[in-house]
Amino acid sequence: MTEHRCDVAILGAGVNGCSIAYELSKRGKKVILIDKVVLGAGASGSCDDMILLQSKKPGILLEMAFKSLDLFEGLKTELLSDIEFETRGGTILIEDEEHLSIMEEFVASQNRYGLEVEIIDRKRLVELQPLVAEDIIASTYSARDSQVNPMLLMKAFLLGAKQKGLRYISRTTPVAIEQLASGWKLLLDTGDVVEAEVLVNAAGAWANDITKLVDFQVPITPRKGQVIVTEAIPPLGETNVWSAQYIVSKLKPQEAVKTSAGESAPTQTPAERFGLGFAFTGTHNGNYLIGSTRENRGFDKSTDPEAIALLSAQVERFFPVMSKINFIRTFAGLRPSTPDGMPFLGEIPGAPGFFIAAGHEGDGIALSPITGLVMADLVTGKKPIFPMEAFEPGRFGGKAGL
Amino acid sequence: MDKDRAVGDEKYICRCEEVTEAEIREAIKAGARSVVEIKRWTRAGMGICQGRSCRRLVERILADELKLKPEEIELSSFRQPVRPVSIKAMDE
Incomplete structure (x- = not known):
């Protein structure tokens, strides 16, 4: 049995888990990224390459997509490897x-x-x-409609975060989650243990398998x-x-x-x-x-x-x-x-330091840079640049069904 | 696999997508442990032949790098239609 300690443990190495990991690593946090399968094994590795502004509902998601597009322009040069970002309209x-x-x-x-x-x-x-x-x-x-290669994007986020000390663990998932006096303890199915100040659940369509372990559910x-x-x-x-x-x-x-x-x-x-x-x-x-x-x-x-x-x-x-x-x-x-077409982005009610960032449906790639940014803000106690009320994890009462 | 060949060798393993042995070894060093991860990281096996030529070679490089027997390498997925099919044929 190995025991790992870190500031933040992220569950789910899809595009949003990778983006959050990258942003937090940049801010000096010691991060462990865990995936039940491998990098991009879920929706992020089985999708198309479009960053489509035209399909977003006018409202906060469209505003976040605008911001994401600006962030992609920066990531294109900041990340160490090519992400095939292009704006073809x-x-x-x-x-x-x-x-x-x-x-x-x-x-x-x-x-x-x-x-x-x-x-x-x-x-x-x-x-x-x-x-x-x-x-x-x-x-x-x-x-303005653009595109990016999701696999190369995840790889670039991962390698960028690794350079700043991130540890990536594939092929394992928690079987139990315990709240500690300060932080959280994950018992993995390999028998290994991870202790983290903060947890982020970015497990996409599988997010409920994680939240269930602390008796909370989201309708994803x-x-x-x-x-x-x-x-x-x-x-x-x-x-x-x-x-x-x-x-x-x-x-x-x-x-x-x-x-x-x-x-x-x-x-x-x-x-x-x-x-x-x-x-x-x-x-x-x-x-x-x-x-x-x-x-x-x-x-x-x-x-x-x-x-x-x-x-x-x-x-x-x-x-x-x-x-x-x-x-x-x-x-x-x-x-x-999700039932209202909005992702869950925020802290789980009654579980301080346990965050969720999941439920982007078809907008996950497009919104990954802004998701990384707002989640890193929430985790580090900064006020995000967008109002987060629409994304409250508890807005369906902590239940999976309606 | 010729173990004496240096990493950085420009030997093509996936000819469809022009992926070299060095790129595949680099992906394994970065954490890839299966054919499907190498496919997603390097595009090896994503071309017109869908890995029919390179899958076994990739498996052997994995076995070599990870010090495993070829049969211990995780099985890779196969995607329909396996061989190229015309769009018109599906419509008929």
Whole structure:
């Protein structure tokens, strides 16, 4: 049995755990980062590469995404290795007049929040995306939408923190957590013990496995997204692409909830059953990522041919040229989703020094720099630059269900 | 595995993604202990052949660095469709 002591123990080496670890290490804290599996084994390693401002609800999440984007600009040079950060802009394809009017309203509300986004006509869209399907009538366009390689980002956070003394322990998880006179004691399933002044639970979709050990729960449920990876091809166009339908599905989580396994209504189409939305991005290496579904299927991470067929048909519908392209891989990730679409960021009520930073669903990569910053502020007793009320861990009464 | 070769050797292990033996050994030194971690750190095995050429080589480098027998290396995952399939084929 080995006993480790540190200032802060972080559970979960996903993008947010790594970002918090990096920020705290920079501030001179002795940090231990623990993962049940390995770096990026959960949602952070099974997602796409987009930092999409256009999909954020106007409000605090959009403001935090703005700040995150500024932080990425700094991280790009500050971190020791390349994170493939790029700002290519983003376009949301609009198929008909009904979607156009919904998107006009949405864009107006985003403009009021200071996001530079506009509706562009087909002629301008074709300049950005020459191979888009002929019947797409318009699109949104924001020059600020960006992308980053999540794996390289986690690796850079980890190596940067290691340089400042971080210890990373993979393949173990606590089986018991005890409160000490000052701090916390973790008993790991390897028999090792970790004593820390402060704990941070950044375990994403698995966050409840940790909080349960101190009799507290948060309503975080895994939401599955299936994605196709194509062979590397030359760029089709300039921007990353989504469909208006994807935004509608993301902004109205209640619609996706209806698709949970076992309660699908007979009238639902297969696309509705899988919570299908179009997200299409070209990676640095030339592979295209074609997503995605939004499904409630517990912790099942398998991909299935029916969903892959739907995603294939969808990309052919928006970019007919893609029918000639091969795909080489499919994967599914489990996004940590919450009932109100907001992550849990803060101290657990009644457990001083036990923090949680989980539940970002599809915004984890985009919000990781700001999450690292506000959590490091909370842990070190500084007032964060954003009001944290909306993210209170106790806002659902410490229970997993509603 | 030729153990006399120096780290820094420009020998390609994953030809699809052009990952060298030195890069794989570096990932192991930084903490990777399985094929899946090496894949995520270096892209070895993420190319058009999906690791069919390099998986065994990566396993042998892991065994060498970690002083394990090849059969003691954690099994790696396989992702559908294993071989490239056209998008059109899925749609039919």
